[in-house]
Each structure stands twice: as C-alpha cells, then as structure tokens.
Amino acid sequence: MHITARRLLGGLLALGVAAGTSACGADAEDDAGTDPAAATSDEGWTYTDDLGTEVELDGTPTRIAGLNDVMASLWNYGVEPVATFGQTSAADDVAFEGRDLADVEIVGESYGQIDLEQLAAAEPDLIITSVYPVDSEGTLDPASPPYGIESAAQLEQLQQIAPVVAIAYRGSAAEVMADVAELAESLGAETGTIEAARAEYDEAAAALTAAGEKGVSVLPVYATPSEGWWMAKAGDDPQLALYEELGVDFVDPGGDGYFWQSVGWEQVPDHPSDVLLYSLRGGMTPEEMAEQPTAARLPALEAEQAHPWKYIGMDYAAQAEYMAELAGWLTAAEDVTP
Numbered sequence: 001m002h003i004t005a006r007r008l009l010g011g012l013l014a015l016g017v018a019a020g021t022s023a024c025g026a027d028a029e030d031d032a033g034t035d036p037a038a039a040t041s042d043e044g045w046t047y048t049d050d051l052g053t054e055v056e057l058d059g060t061p062t063r064i065a066g067l068n069d070v071m072a073s074l075w076n077y078g079v080e081p082v083a084t085f086g087q088t089s090a091a092d093d094v095a096f097e098g099r100d101l102a103d104v105e106i107v108g109e110s111y112g113q114i115d116l117e118q119l120a121a122a123e124p125d126l127i128i129t130s131v132y133p134v135d136s137e138g139t140l141d142p143a144s145p146p147y148g149i150e151s152a153a154q155l156e157q158l159q160q161i162a163p164v165v166a167i168a169y170r171g172s173a174a175e176v177m178a179d180v181a182e183l184a185e186s187l188g189a190e191t192g193t194i195e196a197a198r199a200e201y202d203e204a205a206a207a208l209t210a211a212g213e214k215g216v217s218v219l220p221v222y223a224t225p226s227e228g229w230w231m232a233k234a235g236d237d238p239q240l241a242l243y244e245e246l247g248v249d250f251v252d253p254g255g256d257g258y259f260w261q262s263v264g265w266e267q268v269p270d271h272p273s274d275v276l277l278y279s280l281r282g283g284m285t286p287e288e289m290a291e292q293p294t295a296a297r298l299p300a301l302e303a304e305q306a307h308p309w310k311y312i313g314m315d316y317a318a319q320a321e322y323m324a325e326l327a328g329w330l331t332a333a334e335d336v337t338p
Contacts (some may be wrong), residue, residue, distance in 0.1 A: 050168035061125035067148040073313030077189035083122040112150025133164040138170040139195035173242035176314040204323040211330035212247025219251040219273035222283040230262045233237045268294045276300035277309035299336040
C-alpha cells in the first residue's frame with residue numbers, strides 16, 4: 001500500500017488482563033495464516049484469529065473495543081462497542097453515520113494514536129482490529145502489528161488491557177464478511193439480524209451485477225496536492241475485489257506494486273475512466289482535483305461522474321447499502337472515455 005496506506009485504509013500502562021482470560025500468539029503461516037474461528041459453549045468463549053492468536057475467555061465477551069472498521073460492522077449486527085479507535089474519529093467516519101456515540105469512548109482519532117488510559121477505563125473484555133496482507137498473494141506478516149496499531153510495543157500495551165485479535169482483510173470481501181458474521185454471532189448477534197442483512201446484500205449484489213453489464217469503466221483514487229495520484233488495484237482490496245467479481249469494470253492502473261499505482265499529476269491524463277471513485281479518507285474532492293490542470297481533463301470529471309469511495313465495514317448491511325449506491329451511479333453513468 002502507499003506510504004500512508006496503513007493510515008489510509010487509508011501510554012504506558014501495566015494492567016492485568018481480566019480474570020479468566022488467556023491469550024497467546026501462535027506462528028502465522030507466511031502465505032496464508034489461519035481461518036478465524038469462534039465458538040461459544042458452557043465452558044466459555046474461544047477464538048482463533050488469522051494470525052494464529054488464540055483467545056479463551058470464561059464467558060462471551062460483552063465489552064468490545066477496537067478498530068472503527070470492525071466495530072462499525074459488529075454494531076450493524078447489534079454488537080455495540082464500548083470504545084473505538086482508527087484513522088479518524090468515529091464521529092467523522094461515514095461507517096458510523098446515524099449512530100448515537102454517546103456511550104462509546106473514542107480513544108483514537110488518527111492512525112496509531114490510542115489513548116491507553118481512556119481505553120483501559122472503558123474496561124473492554126476484547127479488542128478487535130484487522131490485518132492486511134503485504135502482497136497480492138495475501139501473505140500475512142505475523143511480525144507486523146495489526147492495522148491501527150503503530151508498533152509492537154503499542155500492541156503489548158493493548159494486550160495488557162485485554163486480548164487483541166485481528167481479522168484478515170484480504171481476498172474477496174465475500175469471505176471476509178462471512179468471517180465477520182461468524183464472529184458477530186459468537187458475540188451475541190442474533191441470527192435473524194445477520195440473515196436479514198444477507199438478504200439485502202444479495203439483492204444489492206444482483207443490482208450491481210446488472211449495472212456492471214453496462215460496461216462503464218471505474219477508477220478508485222486517493223489524491224493529494226503533494227503526494228499526487230494514487231490509483232487502487234481492485235484485486236488487492238477486498239471490497240473492490242468483490243465488486244469486480246460481481247461485474248464492475250475497474251481500470252487496471254498497471255505497475256508491479258501492491259495495492260497502489262502512483263503517478264505524478266502530469267501523468268494523470270494517461271489514466272482515464274468513465275467513473276471516478278474518490279477516497280473520503282483524506283483525499284481531494286472532485287472540485288479540488290479539477291483545480292489541477294491535468295486532472296481537469298479527465299473524462300469522468302468533465303462529465304461530473306465522480307462519486308465517493310466509501311471505505312465501509314466488511315459486513316452485509318454496510319456493503320448492501322454502498323453497493324446499491326454504486327449500482328445507481330453506474331446505471332446513470334455514460335461511456336465518456338475515448
């Protein structure tokens with residue numbers, strides 16, 4: 001990912017873990033890791049994450065804290081967090097639109113900056129985040145801290161507050177959503193809630209497939225005046241990979257790097273598309289892009305076919321809502337590339 005990708009996707013405490021809790025990290029496979037699995041029984045709650053971390057608790061955790069992206073998804077299934085952190089404040093995150101955050105401690109508002117005292121005061125039973133691969137093959141690096149955590153030292157501090165587990169955001173969102181739904185159900189989400197969200201997702205998927213048949217090209221970008229034009233490779237992002245599987249025609253930006261291909265502003269016209277998706281996480285708006293002489297010549301901007309690239313949760317409810325929006329945009333879009 002690009003130089004700020006861990007931020008894009010863009011405290012010194014020594015507290016004991018809650019009684020009855022044990023967590024240990026097993027070695028993760030370099031090329032795959034393990035499939036997350038959660039189970040609840042009369043003997044307690046257990047979970048093994050994608051990095052091989054095993055957690056055993058005396059009972060189902062009820063006070064959940066963690067990364068905005070994952071917390072928003074669990075909340076969509078009825079599992080409300082006690083604390084969140086992330087690249088931005090949950091109050092400013094599109095994934096939390098419409099949520100009453102009065103009872104949620106926002107303990108981090110920029111990447112890796114977590115108020116450990118405030119997090120500890122929220123008394124979480126479990127901290128959940130995500131982990132990204134290091135290449136297009138989906139390789140996980142067990143030595144790298146999960147997303148949203150800036151260092152191994154910070155991870156150790158979090159582990160002194162509560163066990164930390166991570167869901168791998170790799171491959172297609174279809175698989176990630178299944179993992180998130182399984183975790184949510186183990187945490188008390190009602191099966192009916194998940195099934196209802198899945199039904200809405202299936203409907204939105206069908207609509208997106210129909211819209212994709214129109215064949216308009218789509219390019220997701222993150223742009224800043226100083227860092228230039230960063231184009232996402234759909235196959236490396238689970239959300240975009242899912243949309244591609246459903247029939248959305250993404251522009252291949254080229255390049256050998258993982259996730260992003262970047263160019264200077266003078267090269268932007270070499271990457272036209274019918275539709276532009278612009279990142280809401282710190283990137284330029286279409287109006288700001290159009291102030292750059294080269295970007296102003298892009299067919300999608302000229303045709304006013306630029307729409308938000310919303311990085312929302314890997315859950316059926318969130319994806320259904322955004323996929324319905326995307327289907328509408330593609331249906332209304334015209335083929336404007338030469």
